[in-house]
Amino acid sequence: MTCDRNPDIPMLRGPVPLSHLFIRRFIREGDRVVDATCGNGNDTLLLAELVGSGGRVWAFDIQQQAISRTSARLSQAGLDDRVETVLAGHEAMAEHVAGAVSLVVFNLGYLPGGLRIVITRPETSLAGLMQSLEILKPGGILLVTVYPGHDGAAGEQQVVESWTAGLDQRFFHAWRMGQTNANPTAPYLLLVQKAV
Numbered sequence: 723m724t725c726d727r728n729p730d731i732p733m734l735r736g737p738v739p740l741s742h743l744f745i746r747r748f749i750r751e752g753d754r755v756v757d758a759t760c761g762n763g764n765d766t767l768l769l770a771e772l773v774g775s776g777g778r779v780w781a782f783d784i785q786q787q788a789i790s791r792t793s794a795r796l797s798q799a800g801l802d803d804r805v806e807t808v809l810a811g812h813e814a815m816a817e818h819v820a821g822a823v824s825l826v827v828f829n830l831g832y833l834p835g836g837l838r839i840v841i842t843r844p845e846t847s848l849a850g851l852m853q854s855l856e857i858l859k860p861g862g863i864l865l866v867t868v869y870p871g872h873d874g875a876a877g878e879q880q881v882v883e884s885w886t887a888g889l890d891q892r893f894f895h896a897w898r899m900g901q902t903n904a905n906p907t908a909p910y911l912l913l914v915q916k917a918v
């Protein structure tokens with residue numbers, strides 16, 4: 723998301739554009755990365771562009787609708803050659819992703835424009851997050867956008883937050899970034915870097 727008047731200036735309207743700043747700063751051409759909740763494909767498209775033709779992106783979602791939307795957008799952009807879409811939960815990440823990755827991104831909650839009853843859940847999110855740290859290479863980052871506002875979000879928020887807060891500082895740098903001049907239920911960003 724950029725400024726309408728000057729497309730070179732990123733506009734930080736919420737945690738997703740903030741996560742995209744980190745994505746742009748940390749990804750190099752040729753990298754291997756994961757979109758753990760591809761949804762409408764916004765993050766997957768950015769990842770596919772940044773890793774280049776020599777890179778690899780794994781994009782997970784449990785809904786066929788999300789996988790179809792993401793695949794259509796990728797082929798429209800000519801970026802489908804480097805992306806493996808996976809119709810499975812991110813709790814099965816380690817089974818599908820081969821080798822170490824430099825970045826994993828999660829966008830919790832429900833599919834915008836889709837069914838609001840299909841949401842990410844505490845147990846499966848936690849399993850996917852734990853596997854992410856296993857497959858991250860040193861210096862790599864995990865980004866998680868948390869949406870506290872919807873039904874069923876509170877339990878997941880609590881589980882995810884206490885998990886990041888308990889990570890050993892010797893091995894991980896964990897951050898929480900929220901907008902101070904927003905509603906208390908506004909979404910925010912968690913970032914975990916694996917120490918080198």
Ligand SMILES: C[S@@+](CC[C@H](N)C(=O)[O-])C[C@H]1O[C@@H](n2cnc3c(N)ncnc32)[C@H](O)[C@@H]1O
Pocket residue numbers: 758759760761762763764765766782783784785788810811812813829830831832833834840841842843846847
């Ligand atoms: C907020 S949306 C993601 C938005 C997406 N990042 C985008 O750019 O459009 C959350 C997505 O998580 C998916 N989801 C729910 N549980 C999941 C799971 N266990 N594994 C993978 N995806 C899951 C939902 O189907 C939904 O599409």
